[in-house]
Ligand SMILES: O=C(O)CCC(=O)C(=O)O
């Protein structure tokens with residue numbers, strides 16, 4: 001019996017395409033259901049001609065990155081115009097101005113203040129985290145979207161670096177008193193640590209970091225990148241962004257919070273994961 005492409009088959013193909021099936025999967029399903037290969041291929045070709053295939057959804061880029069390739073000085077993210085103050089190609093570092101207004105900074109500090117605890121780092125030999133002499137700040141985490149200001153800032157960051165809100169960890173707030181510091185470290189999760197596999201289940205690796213300065217200390221407290229001898233001064237409302245395409249020192253994203261010398265330092269850190277962070 002010769003087979004031909006029936007209206008029923010056409011209807012079924014349309015439904016499958018709407019559900020996101022690929023051409024190859026469609027042909028497999030059809031031949032599996034007893035359709036001749038040549039009829040299946042013909043039906044899919046006809047569907048293509050009819051424009052039934054969804055335009056390829058724009059793929060998520062490999063790394064968070066602001067749109068600054070054209071050399072622009074400012075980025076309009078809808079609710080704010082953010083300045084591009086300096087850029088480094090490798091490691092990828094971008095310094096932003098005007099990311100947060102003073103009110104936003106103060107609101108975040110005051111919401112965080114009663115919840116601050118001694119900062120911990122990922123434990124090297126056991127599961128979980130531990131207090132570490134290399135990190136003498138106090139800190140806390142907000143839930144993603146926890147309040148109106150946090151949600152607004154998170155949406156702004158997502159537009160700024162073209163990365164889904166859902167792939168961001170909850171905002172971390174840190175406070176450094178005089179003498180407190182965060183010695184140079186990498187933000188990605190080290191494959192050597194026993195806790196890394198379980199951390200990676202929740203959204204995969206970190207690919208980028210945005211450190212936002214919530215106040216301006218009197219002296220000290222720069223974010224430093226020792227591999228390139230760079231120091232970003234913590235100025236209220238400004239931020240430093242950096243990304244790392246693999247969990248490896250070759251990214252040159254070693255960085256730290258230099259000791260605060262006078263006054264105190266408040267930052268909010270947003271870490272960006274490969275996938276959804278739930
Ligand atoms: O305080 C800083 O300048 C850096 C903070 C940091 O490295 C982090 O939160 O991972």
Ligand SMILES: [Fe+2]
Pocket residue numbers: 185186187209255
């Ligand atoms: Fe860090």
